[in-house]
Every structure is written in C-alpha cells, then in structure tokens.
Amino acid sequence: MDIFLIGLIAATLRVATPLLLGTLGELFAERAGILNLGIEGTMFFGAFVGFVVGGATGSLWLGVVAAIVAGILSGLLMALLSVQLGVNQHVSGLGITLLLVGLSLFGFRLVYGEPRVPPAIEPFGRLSPFGQTPILGPLFDQYALTYIAFALVPVVWWLLYRTSFGLQIRAVGENPEAADAAGVNVFLTRYLALVVAGGLMGAAGAFLSLAQLGAFTYGIIAGRGWVCIALVIFGNWDPVRVLWGALLFGGVFALQLRLQITGLQLPYETFLALPYLVTILALAIAGRNAAYPAALLKPYKRE
Numbered sequence: 001m002d003i004f005l006i007g008l009i010a011a012t013l014r015v016a017t018p019l020l021l022g023t024l025g026e027l028f029a030e031r032a033g034i035l036n037l038g039i040e041g042t043m044f045f046g047a048f049v050g051f052v053v054g055g056a057t058g059s060l061w062l063g064v065v066a067a068i069v070a071g072i073l074s075g076l077l078m079a080l081l082s083v084q085l086g087v088n089q090h091v092s093g094l095g096i097t098l099l100l101v102g103l104s105l106f107g108f109r110l111v112y113g114e115p116r117v118p119p120a121i122e123p124f125g126r127l128s129p130f131g132q133t134p135i136l137g138p139l140f141d142q143y144a145l146t147y148i149a150f151a152l153v154p155v156v157w158w159l160l161y162r163t164s165f166g167l168q169i170r171a172v173g174e175n176p177e178a179a180d181a182a183g184v185n186v187f188l189t190r191y192l193a194l195v196v197a198g199g200l201m202g203a204a205g206a207f208l209s210l211a212q213l214g215a216f217t218y219g220i221i222a223g224r225g226w227v228c229i230a231l232v233i234f235g236n237w238d239p240v241r242v243l244w245g246a247l248l249f250g251g252v253f254a255l256q257l258r259l260q261i262t263g264l265q266l267p268y269e270t271f272l273a274l275p276y277l278v279t280i281l282a283l284a285i286a287g288r289n290a291a292y293p294a295a296l297l298k299p300y301k302r303e
Contacts, residue, residue, distance in 0.1 A: 006138050008254055013139075014212065016250030017146045018043070018204040022228040023235070023242045024156050025071075025200030030232055031160065032193035033173040033295035034082055037093025039201050040225030041100030042074040046205030048104035051216040052111055054209075055121045064145070064206045071202020074100060075194040083190045086299040097225075108216065123214030143211045145203070152200075156239040169193050173293035176300040186300050201225075223276070230279050234286045237293065245282070252278045 022043055029036040036042075046067035054063025074096060081092035112119050124143050130136040160166035168189045171179040176186045204224075209216045227249060235242035256271040 004258070006135060008251070008258065010139050010141060011254035011257070012247060012251040013142055013146055013150070014250075015253045016246040017143070017149045018207045018212075018224060019228060019231065019249055020149045020153070020243060020246040021200050021204035021207065022225060023231045023246055024152060024239060025197040025204070026228050026232050027156070027197075027235075027237060027239060027242060028169065028193045028200070029078075029197040030296055031173045031237060031293060032169045032190045033176065033293055033298060033300075034078070034190055034194060035089045035093065035229075035297050036075075036078055036194065036197060037090060037229070038074060038078050038096030038100070039093075039228055040221060040223070041097030042071050042198055042201040043205035043208075043225050044097075044221045045074060045100040045104050046071050046202030047209040047220050048107060048205075048216055049202070050206030051121065051209040052107070055119070060121075060124055060210050063210050064203060067202040067206035068199045069202070071198040071200070071205075072195050073198070074202070075196075075198020076191070078198070079191045079194040082299065083187055083194070086301060089297050089299075105218070118215050118217055120215040121210075124211040143207070145207045145211055149207075150243075153239050153243050160239065165192075170293075173295050176295050176298075180300075180302060186302070190300075204228075227276070227279055230283045233290050234279075234282050236286070236290055248282060249275055249279055
C-alpha cells in the first residue's frame with residue numbers, strides 16, 4: 001500500500017476522533033429531543049479544563065476526567081434551561097456556548113496571564129500495538145483516546161437500540177406525552193441524555209488539548225462543534241452512520257493538510273475551507289431525507 005495513502009488513513013482516524021466523540025454526544029441529546037447548540041462551548045471548556053488540570057497535576061488522564069466532569073456540568077446547565085425551565089433550545093444552547101467560551105478565556109488569563117508564547121504540555125503519546133510492522137504499524141499508531149472513541153460506536157449503538165434506557169431516550173425524543181403515559185420520567189431521561197452528551201463533548205475537547213496539540217489556544221475547536229451537529233443530521237441520528245460522517249470530514253481535513261505541502265498554487269484559505277465545504281455539501285444531500293426526532297426542539301410540560 002502506498003505510504004501516502006497509509007499516512008492519510010492514519011491521520012484521518014486521529015482527526016476524526018474529537019468529531020466522533022462530540023457527535024456521539026450530540027446524538028444522545030437530539031435523540032432525547034434536545035438540540036444542544038452548546039456543544040462548541042462545551043468542547044472549548046473541556047479543552048481548557050483538561051489542559052489546566054493535566055498540566056497542573058502532571059496526569060493527562062486526570063485532565064481527561066476533569067474535562068468530562070466539566071462537560072457534565074455544562075450538560076446539567078443545558079438541562080436546567082431547556083428541560084426544567086423550558087427555555088428556547090436555540091437561545092439556551094448559544095448562550096451556553098458564549099458563556100463557556102468567555103469563562104474559559106477568562107480562566108486562561110487568571111491561570112497563565114498573557115504569555116507571549118502559549119503554554120504547552122507533553123501530550124499523550126501514541127500506542128503502537130503492531131510496532132514497525134508494514135502497513136499495520138503506521139495505521140494503528142494512534143492515541144488511546146482514538147481507540148476509545150471508535151470502540152464507543154458499537155457501545156452507543158447497543159445502548160440506544162438494545163437497552164431499556166435507549167428505548168426511553170428514543171421514546172422521549174419522538175413522543176414525550178406517550179412516553180410519560182407509559183411511565184417514563186421524561187425530565188429525568190432528558191437530564192441523563194444531556195449529562196452523557198456533555199461528558200462526551202468534554203472528552204472531545206480534551207483530546208485536542210491533551211493529545212493532538214498539547215496546548216490550549218483560542219481557535220482550538222475551530223468550529224468542530226458545529227460540524228458535529230451537521231454530522232448528526234448526515235448520519236440520520238444513527239451512531240454507525242455518524243462514524244462514516246466523522247471519517248469523511250476527517251479524511252478531507254487530513255487530505256487538505258497534505259495538499260498544502262504538495263506545492264499547489266492555491267491560497268491556503270482554500271485548503272482550510274475544503275473540509276467545511278464538503279461537510280455542507282454532504283449535509284445538503286443527506287439532510288433532504290433526514291428523519292428528525294419528532295419532539296426535537298419541543299419543550300415538554302406535564303399536564
């Protein structure tokens with residue numbers, strides 16, 4: 001197999017990791033009927049908290065746990081606003097994104113001041129189970145979080161389609177009145193879905209600061225949260241299809257990085273925009289036949 005292709009596939013898996021984690025989280029929220037536009041801020045907050053805790057304690061895994069906890073707290077805030085208080089989901093989600101981005105940047109200044117050189121830490125190393133074996137060695141030279149993210153896909157599928165909890169989430173997202181009449185606690189189910197969603201989004205942010213970059217910057221998320229929302233629609237709210245969407249974006253993103261070093265005479269902004277243009281195109285095609293959860297964006301008030 002060509003070295004270029006092997007490197008492209010390996011890079012695709014790494015780039016797709018935070019997208020996959022964030023999209024699986026958004027999938028939980030939307031399946032329960034909640035559009036969580038706070039995903040961008042939650043990923044940003046997770047990246048910041050994970051970086052600070054990982055750097056302060058010297059334990060990167062503790063940083064990941066802290067990022068997950070930060071994501072859970074943001075999920076609880078979203079649940080309070082959209083589930084408990086019935087605030088418009090667009091407004092509450094965007095408000096949470098603005099709040100968490102602001103808190104993260106303020107916290108960064110409190111902890112690090114205004115350094116000329118952004119602080120950095122030693123990031124996660126990659127696992128190489130096949131060592132220097134041709135083809136398999138480079139392909140599986142990945143971060144532990146990458147393995148975890150891809151292993152979560154069948155877990156999430158099983159949880160949604162083969163457990164009573166998953167059935168409750170899907171029922172609440174389709175018809176909360178009927179679910180309530182059947183004895184399902186709609187408010188608790190949506191709370192739990194948003195908690196799981198927030199934890200996965202926080203982990204997605206932590207991957208960027210603790211593994212891929214080893215640093216925290218203002219543009220660390222770079223719109224990935226919004227891409228995750230698009231990938232949920234592209235995947236038609238199914239975890240397996242979501243995986244293919246994450247790989248598509250990751251593959252195009254990895255490809256544009258390699259195209260920049262080939263000497264093509266194009267503005268570099270063109271390369272940077274390429275993954276997002278492909279995402280928009282894929283969303284436009286797949287979104288025409290998307291089967292939205294019937295209760296998505298609809299607050300539930302018990303009679």
